[in-house]
Amino acid sequence: MNSTNKNEHTHPTPTNGQWKTFGSFVQKEFYHITRDQTTLALLLILPVLLMILFGFSINTEVKNSQIAIYDPSNDVATRGIIEKIKASDYFTVVRMLNNPAEIEKQFLKDDLKMVVIFSDHFYENMQRTGKAQIELLTDGTDPNSAMTVVSYASNIIGLYQQDLFKIQQIPFEITPSVKLMYNPELKGPYFFVPGILGMILMIICSMMTSISIAREKEFGTMEVLLVSPFKPMYIILSKTIPYFVISLVNLATMLLLSVFMLKVPIAGSLFWLVTFSILFIFLSLSLGLLVSSIANSQLQALLFSGMVLVIPVVMLSGMIFPIENMPAFFQWFSKLIPATWYITGVKKIMIKGLGFTSILPELGVLISMTILLIGISWKTFKYHLE
Amino acid sequence: MTNIQESEWAVKCEKLSKTYKPDIQALKNIDLKVSPHQIFGIIGPDGAGKTTLFRILTTLILADEGKAEVMGCDVVTEYEKIRRNIGYMPGRFSLYQDLTVEENLKFFASVFGTTIEENYDLIKSIYQQIEPFKNRRAGQLSGGMKQKLALSCALIHKPKLLILDEPTTGVDPVSRKEFWEMLRQLKEEGITILVSTAYMDEASLCDAIALILDGEFLKIDTPENIVRQFEPTLYSIRSLQRSKLLTDLRGLPAIDSCYAFGESTHATVIHNQISPEALKKYLSEKGHTDLEVVPIAPTVEDCFMELSKQMHQN
Numbered sequence: 044m045n046s047t048n049k050n051e052h053t054h055p056t057p058t059n060g061q062w063k064t065f066g067s068f069v070q071k072e073f074y075h076i077t078r079d080q081t082t083l084a085l086l087l088i089l090p091v092l093l094m095i096l097f098g099f100s101i102n103t104e105v106k107n108s109q110i111a112i113y114d115p116s117n118d119v120a121t122r123g124i125i126e127k128i129k130a131s132d133y134f135t136v137v138r139m140l141n142n143p144a145e146i147e148k149q150f151l152k153d154d155l156k157m158v159v160i161f162s163d164h165f166y167e168n169m170q171r172t173g174k175a176q177i178e179l180l181t182d183g184t185d186p187n188s189a190m191t192v193v194s195y196a197s198n199i200i201g202l203y204q205q206d207l208f209k210i211q212q213i214p215f216e217i218t219p220s221v222k223l224m225y226n227p228e229l230k231g232p233y234f235f236v237p238g239i240l241g242m243i244l245m246i247i248c249s250m251m252t253s254i255s256i257a258r259e260k261e262f263g264t265m266e267v268l269l270v271s272p273f274k275p276m277y278i279i280l281s282k283t284i285p286y287f288v289i290s291l292v293n294l295a296t297m298l299l300l301s302v303f304m305l306k307v308p309i310a311g312s313l314f315w316l317v318t319f320s321i322l323f324i325f326l327s328l329s330l331g332l333l334v335s336s337i338a339n340s341q342l343q344a345l346l347f348s349g350m351v352l353v354i355p356v357v358m359l360s361g362m363i364f365p366i367e368n369m370p371a372f373f374q375w376f377s378k379l380i381p382a383t384w385y386i387t388g389v390k391k392i393m394i395k396g397l398g399f400t401s402i403l404p405e406l407g408v409l410i411s412m413t414i415l416l417i418g419i420s421w422k423t424f425k426y427h428l429e
Numbered sequence: 430m431t432n433i434q435e436s437e438w439a440v441k442c443e444k445l446s447k448t449y450k451p452d453i454q455a456l457k458n459i460d461l462k463v464s465p466h467q468i469f470g471i472i473g474p475d476g477a478g479k480t481t482l483f484r485i486l487t488t489l490i491l492a493d494e495g496k497a498e499v500m501g502c503d504v505v506t507e508y509e510k511i512r513r514n515i516g517y518m519p520g521r522f523s524l525y526q527d528l529t530v531e532e533n534l535k536f537f538a539s540v541f542g543t544t545i546e547e548n549y550d551l552i553k554s555i556y557q558q559i560e561p562f563k564n565r566r567a568g569q570l571s572g573g574m575k576q577k578l579a580l581s582c583a584l585i586h587k588p589k590l591l592i593l594d595e596p597t598t599g600v601d602p603v604s605r606k607e608f609w610e611m612l613r614q615l616k617e618e619g620i621t622i623l624v625s626t627a628y629m630d631e632a633s634l635c636d637a638i639a640l641i642l643d644g645e646f647l648k649i650d651t652p653e654n655i656v657r658q659f660e661p662t663l664y665s666i667r668s669l670q671r672s673k674l675l676t677d678l679r680g681l682p683a684i685d686s687c688y689a690f691g692e693s694t695h696a697t698v699i700h701n702q703i704s705p706e707a708l709k710k711y712l713s714e715k716g717h718t719d720l721e722v723v724p725i726a727p728t729v730e731d732c733f734m735e736l737s738k739q740m741h742q743n
Binding site: 060061063064067068071074075078079262263264266267268269270271272273 | 484487488489509512513515517518519520521523524525526527528532535536537539540541542582583
C-alpha cells in the first residue's frame with residue numbers, strides 16, 4: 044500500500060463492513076446462478092448424465108457379441124470348438140453359414156462382430172500335418188472391440204487345444220494364471236469414475252468461474268465494481284464461492300451414483316477422498332481465475348477453458364487413453380496437467396483402497412500447483428481495465 | 430469512509446495523452462480544469478475521446494503521459510481514495526439485468542459499504558419514480574427507467590463527484606429532459622457533475638463545457654461565452670431541393686462553410702459578404718423552390734462546426 048496515505052484505512056484483511064459487502068457479493072452470485080435455471084439444471088444434471096452415459100453405453104467389456112460360423116468340415120474338432128464358443132458368455136452364435144460367398148454378405152447385413160471360418164478337412168489336417176486353420180474375421184473399424192473379441196476367441200481355441208493335449212498326454216503344461224488386482228471383474232466404471240470426477244470438477248470450477256467473471260466485463264458491470272472501494276480481489280473471490288458449493292454437490296452426487304448405481308465401492312477412506320477432491324476443486328477454481336484475467340468475453344472464457352483446460356483433461360490425463368501408450372512428449376506433458384495427478388490419487392484411494400500416505404506425492408504436486416496458480420492470478424489480476 | 434478535503438479543482442488534467450494500439454491516439458496532450466459545484470459537460474461526437482478521458486479520471490485505465498488529479502488526488506497513486514469518493518455511470522448502463530430493481534440498488538449500496546436507508550434522501554426523488562417497479566428485473570425496464578436506476582446506483586454512497594458517460598444516449602426525449610432536471614437538483618445538493626454527451630443541444634444545460642474532437646479540446650468555456658465568440662454570420666436555409674442545396678452553396682465563394690442541421694441547412698458567411706436576399710436570388714436561379722433564408726443566432730453545434738473546421742485547416 045502507498046505509504047503516503049498513512050491515515051488511510053487500508054485493510055489487509057476484511058473488516059466487519061467488508062465481510063458484509065463480501066456477503067452481498069456472494070448472495071448476488073447465487074441470484075445469478077439460481078435465476079438462470081437452465082444453466083443451473085445443466086450444472087447439476089451434467090455429472091449424472093455423464094455417469095449414466097459412461098456407465099451403461101460406453102462399455103469396454105465384450106459380452107454376447109453376435110458372431111457367425113462357417114464350418115465346411117463339420118468334424119469332431121470343429122464341433123468341439125463350436126461347443127466351447129457357444130458355451131461362453133462372450134459370444135452368441137446367430138448364424139451357421141453354409142457357403143463361403145455368404146460370409147461377407149452376412150457380415151455386413153447382420154452387424155456381426157466376428158465370423159469364425161474353419162478350413163476344409165479340419166480334423167484330418169490336424170491329425171496328419173499337425174496344422175489346422177481357423178480364420179477369425181472381425182470388424183477393423185472398431186479396433187478395440189475387434190482386438191478384444193479376437194483375444195477371447197483365441198483363448199477359447201487355446202483351451203480346446205489344451206484339452207486335446209491332455210488326452211494325448213503331453214509331459215508338461217504351462218498354464219498362466221491371471222489375477223486382476225483391484226478390479227477382478229474388469230469392470231469399466233472402475234476405470235472411468237475417477238476420470239469423470241476430474242473432468243466434471245474441472246468444468247464446473249474453472250469454466251463457470253471464468254465465464255461469470257468475463258460476463259461482468261462484457262456487460263460493463265466490472266467497470267462500476269472496479270470504481271468502488273471494495274478490493275477487486277474480493278470481487279473475484281466472491282465469484283468462486285457459489286461454484287465451490289455446486290462442485291461439492293456434484294462431488295456428492297457422483298460418489299453416490301458410483302457407489303449405488305455403478306457399484307464401484309469406495310475402498311479407501313471417504314474422508315481423504317473428499318479432502319483430496321476439495322484440494323482439486325481449489326486448484327480448478329484458481330485456474331478459472333487465471334483464465335478470467337486473460338479472457339475479456341464469455342466466448343473467450345468458454346473457448347479458453349474448454350480448449351486449454353478440459354480437452355487435455357479428457358485426452359491426456361489417462362482418463363480415456365492410457366498415459367503409458369503415449370509418445371514420450373505427451374507423457375511428459377500429461378504430468379503438467381493437474382487432473383492427471385488427481386485421477387491417479389483418486390484411483391489409489393477409491394479403487395485400490397490405499398491409505399493416506401500413498402497419495403502423498405499427488406497431494407504434494409497438487410498443493411504446489413494450487414499455490415503457484417493462486418500466486419500467478421494474484422499477480423496478474425488487473426486493478427484497471429484493459 | 431475517508432472524506433476528501435475540499436480542493437480547488439474537482440478535476441485537473443495536465444498534458445494528458447493516451448494512445449491505444451495500434452496507433453490510435455485517443456487523447457492528445459489535453460489540459461482541463463473543472464471547478465467544483467457545477468455541471469461540466471464534455472461535448473463531442475462518438476470517438477472523440479470522451480470515454481477514454483472518463484476512464485482515466487475514474488482510475489480504470491492509466492494515461493500514457495501527463496497528470497490527472499480528481500479532488501486533489503492523483504489518479505495513479507491515490508486511486509483507492511478516488512474510488513471511494515466518486516460515483517460513476519458508464520456508457521452502457523451497468524446494471525445486473527437478472528437482478529430486480531431493488532436488488533441492484535441494495536447490491537450497489539453494499540458495494541460502497543452503505544445501505545439504501547442511510548442515503549435515501551439523496552436518491553429519493555429519482556428512485557421514487559421507479560419504486561413501483563422495484564420487483565421487476567432490470568433487464569425488463571425501459572431505457573429511461575434503466576437510466577434512473579443506474580443513476581440511483583451511482584448516487585447511493587453520496588459521492589462528491591458524479592461522472593456520467595453519455596447518460597442520455599439511447600433515451601427518449603422526455604426522459605432526457607427529466608434527467609437534466611435531476612442533474613440540476615443534484616448540483617443543488619453540492620455534487621459536482623462531470624457529464625459527457627454527443628447531443629449538442631444538451632450543451633446549454635451545462636454550467637461550463639469543453640468541446641472535444643479527435644482527442645483534443647476545441648474550446649473550454651461557458652456555453653454563453655462560446656456562442657458569443659462566434660464571429661461569422663449564420664444563415665438557416667430551407668429548400669425543397671435539399672439534396673443539391675449543399676453542392677450549390679459550396680459553389681459560392683462567399684459561403685465559408687455549410688452543413689445539414691436537422692431539417693434545415695446552416696451556412697456561415699464571413700463579414701456579411703452576401704445578404705439573405707442575394708443568397709435567395711442565387712439559389713432560385715439554381716432551381717430551388719420554396720426557399721427560406723433566415724439569419725439566425727448560433728448554437729453550440731454551430732460553434733462546434735466552426736471550431737472543428739478551423740482545427741482541420743490548421
